Amino acid sequence: MSPILVLAEKEFRDGLRNKWVAGATLLLAALAFALTFLGSSPAGLVEAKPLAVTVVSISSLTIFLIPLIALLIGYDAIVGESERGCLLLMLTYPVSRGQIMLGKFLGHATILTVATLVGYGAAGLAAAMTGNADAESWRAFSALLGSSVLLGLAFLALAYLACSLPSAARQPVLPLAYGSSSLSSTTSRLWACSSQAKAALARMSSPRSCSSIPPMRIAYSISPRLRTYARSPAWADWLPARISVRPFF
């Protein structure tokens, strides 16, 4: 068997054992359930589809939670192992560094995917079962699942990248990566998916029902500093051109 698969399988099994999978799944499911059943009050008396409301709420949750989980898992994979001394031993084995990274990535990607699909999927199913869900909100929901997974993988890759830097450079990178999460292009994709769902909502109910708070506004109300940071154009200059920086108000 290829060393990549051996490593991936071990990482996934490790994730099951040390409760990463269970923890992430439960956290995502609990928050998604809470948003679905407690947070759907903006729908109020209007006739919004519960699944569509769920999509809007979960997409806000995803933007903040998935990158955090991905960065934590990724950081533990490289820095944690290196600090414990496991990595040193691994490097003397007949596996290339690329294979180690790929194997670990595959394993962690599986953990993250399972957690996202099961956690959100359960909430989605519950929302669909308590009310009727039309094809359009199912489409929005599956787009949400897909882009949540992609967002997680992107941040897993970012964590690996950050961990591969020399330790002095590593420290500021992870918070920066997390801080930029709500501004990355993947986020705008999610935003698009959430606004798709909102459009669906708007079409089927009164305009008031889509007044659920947009994610960026949550970020701004949490941190005034983040707001000034996000508005100042200076920091955005060094970002690669392909990452679009669009504040969403």
Place this chain on the structure above:
Amino acid sequence: MTAVSTDRAGKDYNGRTVLDAVSIAVPEGRCVALIGHNGAGKTTLMKIILGLIRPSRGRVEVLGQDPATAGVDFRAKLGFLPENVAFHDQMTGAETLRFFARLKKVDTREAAELLDRVGLARAADQKVKTYSKGMRQRLGLAQALLGRPKLLLLDEPTTGLDPVLRTEFFEIIRGLTEAGTTVILSSHILTELEARTDLAAIMRDGRLVAFGDLESLRQEAGLPVTVRARGDAVELSKKLNGAFHKTLPRNSAYIDLDCPVDRKMELLRALADCGDLCTDVDVRLPTLDDLYLHYSGRAISSGTGREDAV
């Protein structure tokens, strides 16, 4: 054939020299002990031999290849036991070893045999987090032995092992060297290495201060033999009358006499002539500890290239 050779290998970390002009040549199938205080550069030298770090200066050749650029095939021939070996706590011993065996493309049945060989067969299905220090060390040794490596590097392999296991450990090592494996191990506990290693490399502050087999190191150091004569210490020292350097202990039940190796018999004859004054004699040859203290304490002025001693 030379399994490991370094030629004036050096390593700097942030402008600080941790390894300086180390030249050793280890023939195939021999066991070498790296001896030195903490921070003497033993682990750095091992990492260079493993190809984990590149030397800043000098040339290194291991099993006919440059370890820093050698590929996956090269590492398949290595076994390594790091200092403070760490495993994933949630896996059992058997799972850990199976994982490493698959990574090394070794039959997983060999993993089970090795577990038995290091005495972990009964604890094989326990999680590693329940293992004691000695058990972890044995698991570490088992993974290093996977796939019959051509070169085995063991960093402080006997820490945490009890005397019985330590003896077993050296038996395993002897079996391996007889089968042609080259072993490089480091240790603080010098006495246990004696009579169990072919060669010793004594390091101090990143430099190699002595390299060779124990016998030639002993001769070169010219350390005295210590003879402890029991009996009436005062009378004995009067009789011997300053012919040998002596130290009187407080209780006067014995005296320690130092003499060069070639005058040992002369001293013993003199003691035999003392008749009843001397009731017992202990002869102590310089140990590895003495050698280590001798070499690590002396000034390094005569250069370090000592590979001709092999």
